Amino acid sequence: MPHPGRRSRPPVRGRACAVTAALALLATGCAGAGGTSFGGGDALNVLMVNNPQMVELQKLTAKHFTKETGIKVHFTVLPENDVRDKISQDFSNQAGQYDVATISNFELPFFAKNGWLHPLDDYAKADTAFDQEDILQPLRESLTAEDGKLYAQPFYGESSFLMYRKDVFEEQGLTMPEKPTWEQVAKLAERTDGAERGMKGICLRGLPGWGEVIAPLTTVVNTMGGTWFTEDWEPRLTAPEFKKATKFYVDLVREHGELGAPQSGYAECLNNMTQGKTAMWYDATAGAGSLEAKGSPVKGKIGYVPAPVEQTKSSGWLYTWAWGLQKASKKADDAWKFVSWASSKEYEELVGATSGWSNVPAGKRASTYTNPDYRAEAGAFADVTERAISEADPKNPGTQPRPTAGIQFVGVPEFTDLGTRVAQEISAAIAGRQSVDAALAASQKLAEKVAEEYR
Amino acid sequence: MTVTATRETRPSPQAPAKKPGGGSRRRAWATRAPLLPALVFLIAVTQLPFVATLVISLFDWNSLKPEKRHFTGLSNYASVFTDEALRESVVTTVVLTASVVIVSVVLGLLFALLLDRAFFGRGFVRTLLITPFLLVPVSAALLWKHALYNPEYGLFNGALTWFGELFGIESIAQPEWTSEMPLIAIEASLVWQWTPFMMLILLAGLQSRPAEIMEAARLDGAGPWQMFRYLTLPHLRRYLELGILLGSVYIVQNFDAVFTITSGGLGTANLPYTVYETFYRAHEYGLASAAGVVVVIGTIVIATFALRTVSSLFREEASRA
Numbered sequence A: 001m002p003h004p005g006r007r008s009r010p011p012v013r014g015r016a017c018a019v020t021a022a023l024a025l026l027a028t029g030c031a032g033a034g035g036t037s038f039g040g041g042d043a044l045n046v047l048m049v050n051n052p053q054m055v056e057l058q059k060l061t062a063k064h065f066t067k068e069t070g071i072k073v074h075f076t077v078l079p080e081n082d083v084r085d086k087i088s089q090d091f092s093n094q095a096g097q098y099d100v101a102t103i104s105n106f107e108l109p110f111f112a113k114n115g116w117l118h119p120l121d122d123y124a125k126a127d128t129a130f131d132q133e134d135i136l137q138p139l140r141e142s143l144t145a146e147d148g149k150l151y152a153q154p155f156y157g158e159s160s161f162l163m164y165r166k167d168v169f170e171e172q173g174l175t176m177p178e179k180p181t182w183e184q185v186a187k188l189a190e191r192t193d194g195a196e197r198g199m200k201g202i203c204l205r206g207l208p209g210w211g212e213v214i215a216p217l218t219t220v221v222n223t224m225g226g227t228w229f230t231e232d233w234e235p236r237l238t239a240p241e242f243k244k245a246t247k248f249y250v251d252l253v254r255e256h257g258e259l260g261a262p263q264s265g266y267a268e269c270l271n272n273m274t275q276g277k278t279a280m281w282y283d284a285t286a287g288a289g290s291l292e293a294k295g296s297p298v299k300g301k302i303g304y305v306p307a308p309v310e311q312t313k314s315s316g317w318l319y320t321w322a323w324g325l326q327k328a329s330k331k332a333d334d335a336w337k338f339v340s341w342a343s344s345k346e347y348e349e350l351v352g353a354t355s356g357w358s359n360v361p362a363g364k365r366a367s368t369y370t371n372p373d374y375r376a377e378a379g380a381f382a383d384v385t386e387r388a389i390s391e392a393d394p395k396n397p398g399t400q401p402r403p404t405a406g407i408q409f410v411g412v413p414e415f416t417d418l419g420t421r422v423a424q425e426i427s428a429a430i431a432g433r434q435s436v437d438a439a440l441a442a443s444q445k446l447a448e449k450v451a452e453e454y455r
Numbered sequence B: 001m002t003v004t005a006t007r008e009t010r011p012s013p014q015a016p017a018k019k020p021g022g023g024s025r026r027r028a029w030a031t032r033a034p035l036l037p038a039l040v041f042l043i044a045v046t047q048l049p050f051v052a053t054l055v056i057s058l059f060d061w062n063s064l065k066p067e068k069r070h071f072t073g074l075s076n077y078a079s080v081f082t083d084e085a086l087r088e089s090v091v092t093t094v095v096l097t098a099s100v101v102i103v104s105v106v107l108g109l110l111f112a113l114l115l116d117r118a119f120f121g122r123g124f125v126r127t128l129l130i131t132p133f134l135l136v137p138v139s140a141a142l143l144w145k146h147a148l149y150n151p152e153y154g155l156f157n158g159a160l161t162w163f164g165e166l167f168g169i170e171s172i173a174q175p176e177w178t179s180e181m182p183l184i185a186i187e188a189s190l191v192w193q194w195t196p197f198m199m200l201i202l203l204a205g206l207q208s209r210p211a212e213i214m215e216a217a218r219l220d221g222a223g224p225w226q227m228f229r230y231l232t233l234p235h236l237r238r239y240l241e242l243g244i245l246l247g248s249v250y251i252v253q254n255f256d257a258v259f260t261i262t263s264g265g266l267g268t269a270n271l272p273y274t275v276y277e278t279f280y281r282a283h284e285y286g287l288a289s290a291a292g293v294v295v296v297i298g299t300i301v302i303a304t305f306a307l308r309t310v311s312s313l314f315r316e317e318a319s320r321a
Helices: A012-026 A052-069 A080-093 A108-113 A121-126 A137-142 A166-171 A182-192 A214-223 A240-256 A266-274 A286-291 A332-342 A345-355 A366-370 A372-391 A415-430 A436-452 B002-009 B022-056 B075-082 B084-115 B122-134 B137-149 B155-166 B182-207 B211-219 B224-252 B256-261 B271-280 B285-320
Strands: A044-049 A073-078 A100-104 A152-158 A160-165 A200-203 A278-284 A302-306 A319-325
Touching: A044 A052, A044 A080, A044 A332, A052 A073, A052 A152, A052 A332, A052 A345, A073 A080, A080 A100, A080 B271, A100 A108, A100 A332, A108 A319, A137 A319, A137 A372, A152 A332, A152 A372, A160 A166, A160 A182, A160 A214, A160 A286, A160 A372, A166 A182, A166 A302, A182 A200, A182 A240, A182 A278, A200 A240, A200 A266, A214 A240, A214 A415, A240 A415, A240 A436, A266 A278, A266 A286, A278 A286, A286 A302, A286 A372, A302 A372, A319 A332, A332 A345, A345 A366, A345 A372, A366 A372, A415 A436, A415 B271, B022 B285, B075 B084, B075 B285, B084 B122, B084 B182, B084 B224, B084 B271, B122 B182, B137 B155, B137 B182, B137 B256, B182 B224, B182 B256, B211 B224, B224 B285, B256 B271, B271 B285
Parallel strands: A044 A073, A044 A100, A200 A278
Antiparallel strands: A100 A319, A152 A319, A160 A278, A160 A302
């Protein structure tokens, strides 16, 4: 346990070093300190999030990419929170320790604004084999910053949609509309609640976190006419539309949702759907891959329809993990070669051939969805997924103009904190510990603080 | 630590001091020198980061807005004590720590008293009872969240269903443990982990009770309650204090249970969890450092008491010997 430094006071010039040391300690890493054991001068250093698709990439790189190009790649793989933190440390110092890093469409706008990223337009134009036009339009758009330059290439993309048990619906004599509204979904949840022993009507996330309950909730708010902020940064969390949407979400999950909702996130709902504990599930399109995987007890029993709507045409979210090049990197050319390979059609085919088409990092290229091999494996949800991603409009997801881009989030750095704090209020409302009105009143105050900085 | 190191290497008075001044000084340094690397290492890994944290805590520093970093004096500390979420987390920390420590001390005392008797298979039972403490905290928390509390497939509700079926009750209540009693749920998992620790300390205390005095009391006709109240409990006082203080130091810092079971929701965010949120979600390095410093100061206050108790314990042992 550190005691206050009574006896050992470092000299003033030691401060910079001390700051680095402390950061290293706090982040349990050594970002910024440099001098870590990285490979030879020619090797690329890639920092990425530890999702299964990335782990697969790590396995395939040496055998294929390095063999073809002679470029060695060193990977640092970390959980999502740590990756964000490490990237912001390395990129903000422009230390150049990492040449390539996985960033999402959430942080791209402000990373680009801070001048941390290398523009990719020229590379993408010159590299005809990469076929930039094949990348789905909303992804291209959300990886382009305010200055009109492209700053990252997607590795995979996802939206949200509604999954339901076809067999249960049939048994109950119910039909799922092709484009359901939330009102219809609420009725269907009521009808299917208890259809089988221990089966609930719908699974919706309730776990606190800006990437958990806030994501689906915000899409409901968007389509019911609400917004977090108006164009000129007026927080609108207590507005009637936001209230209506939140009440709808909270009531639905309380009445016909899963048990233990305030502790249920993506993983818990996936588990419930797989185990037949819920008739419907509104969540990420990525969930379909797991539901249709080999050995899944519900394989082939699931139907997929677009995210339910009310006042908007579509309401699915948009999220992507994409490759960004650090501006300070001295190996930008090699880095592009790596990005161009990892996000290419060939790489998708390589994964399809080596470990099955359901493991392909999909959701980024139009060509993926016309590929017969992919369709043979993922036919049940391929079209709905592609449509969900193509119809997503991050710049205009609701019924009014927004201050920043983003569907299930507000694209400012403060949102991770604001979203998580608001999520804790909502989660408490789902648990029945406070009213939705009280939760939103508290949230409005938090949102005002953030808005002040932008007005 | 520096003091300890110098004291140990100070030339002993018996050593012949040949030349006053330069020579003996060089000698002293020569004896000290081998210790220096360790000392430097110790300072580098324990003291410098803390000083750096102190420095960072005086800055308004959001890692995503590096160009806006500036010195703000003590305003981060003001935020720690005025921010509602942070203030609430201080209260939660106190409630969580106090309740877990008290309940696990009482339970630990009960188990220790039972284990103090001789019976067949005592060693085996003792090992079983200690096991929860040996578990990795995060896996213990996962076990509680999923295997026990989960309302769909958890053991608690499963047991209730089985109980219901036994008595022919169709739909027995299936409470959502974590949602209905979030803080108690976390406390229960921590009590389960920390009771063995208390039990071990108190068992050591019980077994150091002088047998002849107990024997004498029994001959004098003291009942079991009187013996416990007037002999055992006073003897255990030091051990109870030690257990309470060490337990408090560790439970103040608990992170795993809060993170895993509720993700800080439903009013369960304690100070360490809030520091984590401030650092990782808000990217406010300055504010997180300030909150961290407050935790360290709080822990040092408790630790000071803990260390005093330990040393007084040793003094007592020494004087008795």
